[in-house]
Amino acid sequence: MRILIVEDDHRLAASLRRSLMEARMAVDVVHDGEEAVAAGLTTPYDAIVLDVMLPVLDGFQVTRRLRDQRIESPILMLTARDSVDDRVAGLEAGADDYLVKPFALREVVARLRALTRRHVPNRKSDLRAGKVVLDTAAHSMTVDGKPVELTSKEFAILEYFLLNQGRLLTRGQILEHVWDYEFDGGRNLIEVYIGRLRSKLIQAGAGDPFVTVRGSGYRYSAVRG
Amino acid sequence: MRILIVEDDHRLAASLRRSLMEARMAVDVVHDGEEAVAAGLTTPYDAIVLDVMLPVLDGFQVTRRLRDQRIESPILMLTARDSVDDRVAGLEAGADDYLVKPFALREVVARLRALTRRHVPNRKSDLRAGKVVLDTAAHSMTVDGKPVELTSKEFAILEYFLLNQGRLLTRGQILEHVWDYEFDGGRNLIEVYIGRLRSKLIQAGAGDPFVTVRGSGYRYSAVRG
DNA sequence: CCTCCACGATCAGGATTCGCATGGCCGCAG
DNA sequence: CTGCGGCCATGCGAATCCTGATCGTGGAGG
Numbered sequence: 438m439r440i441l442i443v444e445d446d447h448r449l450a451a452s453l454r455r456s457l458m459e460a461r462m463a464v465d466v467v468h469d470g471e472e473a474v475a476a477g478l479t480t481p482y483d484a485i486v487l488d489v490m491l492p493v494l495d496g497f498q499v500t501r502r503l504r505d506q507r508i509e510s511p512i513l514m515l516t517a518r519d520s521v522d523d524r525v526a527g528l529e530a531g532a533d534d535y536l537v538k539p540f541a542l543r544e545v546v547a548r549l550r551a552l553t554r555r556h557v558p559n560r561k562s563d564l565r566a567g568k569v570v571l572d573t574a575a576h577s578m579t580v581d582g583k584p585v586e587l588t589s590k591e592f593a594i595l596e597y598f599l600l601n602q603g604r605l606l607t608r609g610q611i612l613e614h615v616w617d618y619e620f621d622g623g624r625n626l627i628e629v630y631i632g633r634l635r636s637k638l639i640q641a642g643a644g645d646p647f648v649t650v651r652g653s654g655y656r657y658s659a660v661r662g
Numbered sequence: 663m664r665i666l667i668v669e670d671d672h673r674l675a676a677s678l679r680r681s682l683m684e685a686r687m688a689v690d691v692v693h694d695g696e697e698a699v700a701a702g703l704t705t706p707y708d709a710i711v712l713d714v715m716l717p718v719l720d721g722f723q724v725t726r727r728l729r730d731q732r733i734e735s736p737i738l739m740l741t742a743r744d745s746v747d748d749r750v751a752g753l754e755a756g757a758d759d760y761l762v763k764p765f766a767l768r769e770v771v772a773r774l775r776a777l778t779r780r781h782v783p784n785r786k787s788d789l790r791a792g793k794v795v796l797d798t799a800a801h802s803m804t805v806d807g808k809p810v811e812l813t814s815k816e817f818a819i820l821e822y823f824l825l826n827q828g829r830l831l832t833r834g835q836i837l838e839h840v841w842d843y844e845f846d847g848g849r850n851l852i853e854v855y856i857g858r859l860r861s862k863l864i865q866a867g868a869g870d871p872f873v874t875v876r877g878s879g880y881r882y883s884a885v886r887g
Numbered sequence: 888c889c890t891c892c893a894c895g896a897t898c899a900g901g902a903t904t905c906g907c908a909t910g911g912c913c914g915c916a917g
Numbered sequence: 918c919t920g921c922g923g924c925c926a927t928g929c930g931a932a933t934c935c936t937g938a939t940c941g942t943g944g945a946g947g
Contacts, residue, residue, distance in 0.1 A: 509693055511672070533672040552676065554683075576830040576875050588933060589877045623936055628895060630934095635896095651894065651943070813922055848925055853906060855923095860907095876905065876932065889947090896941070903934075912925080917918100 438553060439463045441482045443473040443499065444515070445491055452613055453486060456542040457549070459601055470494025477503045477510065483553050486545065487532070488515045497530045504531040511552040513545070539617040543593060564599040566659040568643050571599055580641035587637070590615065594630055598647075598657035607654040631655060663778065664688045666707045668698040668724065669740070670716055677843055678711065681767040682774070684826060695719025702728045707735045708778050711770065712757070714741045714748065722755045729756035736777035738770070764842040768818055789824040791884040793868050796821055805866035812862070815840065819855050823872075823882035832879040856880060 440462045444450040447468070454464045465480070467473050469492040477485060477499075485503075489496035500512055514535040528535070534548050562574040568581045576592060578585045587595065593615045598606065608627045612620060635645050648656045665687045669675040672693065679689045690705070692698050694717040702710060702724075710728075714721035721739055728735070739752045739760040752760050759773050787799040793806045801817055803810045812820065818840045823831065837847045860870050873881040 504693075507694075511676070528671065528673045531670075531672050533676050551680065572828075574829045575881055576878060577881070589875065590934075625895080625897095625937090626935070629897085629936090632896060632898095649895070815923070850906080850926090851924065854908090854925085857907060857909095874906070891946090892942105892944095894942090894944105896939100898939080899937095901934105901936085903932105905930105905932080907928105907930085909927090909929105910925105911927105913923085915920105915922090917920085 438483050439465070439480070440549065441473070441476055441480070441485045441510075442466045443468075443470070443485065443491065443496070444488045445469060446488075449618065452542060452618055453545065455610075456546060456614060457486075460546045460550075462549070468492070470496070470499045473499045474502050477508050478506055482510045484511045484513060484549050486513050486515065486549070490517060496532075497526055500530040500532055513548055513552060515540075539619040541593075541617045542614045543597065564596065566599055566602055566646065566657070569599070569638070569646070569659070571596055580638065580643045583641065585637055585641045591630060591634055591637075595634055598655070602657050602659065605650055605654055605656045610654070663708050664690070664705070665774065666698070666701055666705070666710045666735075667691045668693075668695070668710065668716065668721070669713045670694060671713075674843065677767060677838055678770060681771060681839060685771045685775075687774070693717075695721070695724045698724045699727050702733050702735065703731055709736045709738060709774050711738050711740065711774070714739055714752070721757075722751055725752070725755040725757050738773050738777060740765075764844040766818075766842045767839045768822065789821065791824055791827060791871065791882070794824075794863070794871070794884075796824055805863065805868045808866065810862055810866045816855060816859055816862075820859055823880070827882050827884065830875055830879050830881045835879070852880075 438461070440457055442450055442453050442457070442464060444453060444466070445468045450466050450468065454466055457464045465476060465482075467476050471493040473485075473487065473491070474494065476482075487496045487499060491499070494502070496514055496516075500514075503510070503512075511533040512531065514532040515538060516535055517538045533552055536544060536548065562572060564571040564573060570579045571592070572578070573596060576589070578587050578592070578595070594611060597611060597614050608622070611627055612622045616622065631647055635647055639645055646657050646659055648658055650656060663686070665682055667675055667678050667682070667689060669678060669691070670693045675691050675693065679691055682689045690701060690707075692701050696718045698710075698712065698716070699719065701707075712721045712724060716724070719727070721741075725737055725739075728737075736758045737756065739757040740763060741748045741752065741760055742763045749760055758777055761769060761773060787797060789796040789798060795804050796817070797803070798821060801814070803812050803817070803820070819836060822836060822839050833847065833852045836852055837845055841847065856872055860872055864870055871882050871884055873883055875881055
């Protein structure tokens with residue numbers, strides 16, 4: 438699964454790259470429209486994440502040139518404005534989907550998954566860690582087969598940890614993945630949600646899988662049966 | 663059940679693909695007429711969804727070329743105009759059915775089912791979930807064997823949920839599946855219909871199978887016993 | 888070994904968003 | 918003209934989210 442990111446904001450590009458790599462995608466990054474066309478023409482990407490506002494050539498032009506050359510890689514456009522014009526222009530140029538800035542990184546991952554999902558109708562969407570099972574299609578969790586209620590934020594955070602089991606996740610990573618990348622998180626938002634997840638998981642008999650790493654963040658490690 | 667989608671609007675193509683995949687069909691997508699002919703000649707599709715307005719070769723030409731080569735896959739044409747000429751031209755070229763844009767995605771699924779039924783004559787048309795039985799051929803519902811009246815929109819929505827039991831469905835998905843893909847849904851249309859379905863199902867003794875996922879959508883899970 | 892402090896955990900309250908019920912309007916068909 | 922299905926507007930109630938304050942605790946340094 439090879440993805441091209443076209444984004445001139447280097448900081449956002451780096452965030453995107455890290456997020457997609459966490460989702461086990463191979464990522465290339467370019468920073469202007471000309472490079473984007475060159476890369477798209479020479480490499481068969483499974484999808485292209487394309488900012489609209491770009492130096493040299495904008496996203497519409499890039500899309501059109503690629504489509505003119507019969508490059509049919511799915512294109513996910515990132516648009517700053519929520520103007521209908523932009524949306525229409527992008528889709529007419531040949532984009533497959535679009536996201537309005539600022540977005541949560543998990544949204545990008547989800548859309549890319551949708552765009553690149555080839556005919557595998559019964560793809561399993563379960564994430565597992567010991568007794569804990571997240572059904573990402575149903576947006577539900579079970580522990581030992583028993584359903585446990587989660588709010589959508591709780592679900593999003595737990596999903597992120599399950600996708601990165603054993604890896605340290607900082608508050609910053611969680612914030613920009615679950616909230617949007619501009620969100621100015623309150624002082625202890627993450628702590629509150631980790632606390633809620635802990636109490637729900639413990640109450641459901643799954644123990645406490647979150648390891649606090651003082652000064653850095655948290656790590657999820659499955660509790661053995 | 664393998665389907666070829668020929669549609670140059672990438673976003674519509676993506677929506678179509680998702681809908682057909684939800685209906686358990688294997689889907690290939692191409693974006694112009696030339697690719698369509700190539701794909702049609704080399705792969706034995708159970709049906710082809712074919713836009714009329716296409717780059718390189720239009721839908722009529724594609725149809726004619728495929729028919730000339732004795733490709734007999736059923737063809738469902740998508741036409742932007744409601745002109746009789748188009749319809750006649752399409753049918754004369756060898757298409758089997760046609761749909762006028764913009765259409766509801768469920769229409770496409772329904773037509774494809776009809777077109778491919780010949781090959782699978784005894785397909786069951788019942789959808790079940792506990793006491794609830796939808797007869798998709800008769801457009802009627804029974805709960806515990808007792809008939810319950812549904813309007814056509816109510817029926818369409820419930821059918822969609824039964825086809826996707828246990829899966830989270832967003833308002834957007836429901837809108838583009840039941841209404842047409844351009845429909846700009848009012849503020850709380852979906853809520854109103856879910857509300858009606860709930861009250862009818864509860865009144866009929868089927869309990870409330872809809873689970874509200876706040877901030878996301880709804881999930882249908884059959885009520886046991 | 889003890890103290891202190893910075894960081895994390897917890898709790899409660901308030902703000903906000905979201906969903907639901909109700910009622911009414913509109914357009915079409917009979 | 919009338920009835921029905923489909924759609925929209927409003928207001929209420931509640932789930933959820935976020936904040937600020939307070940409490941707990943691990944660990945470094947003395």
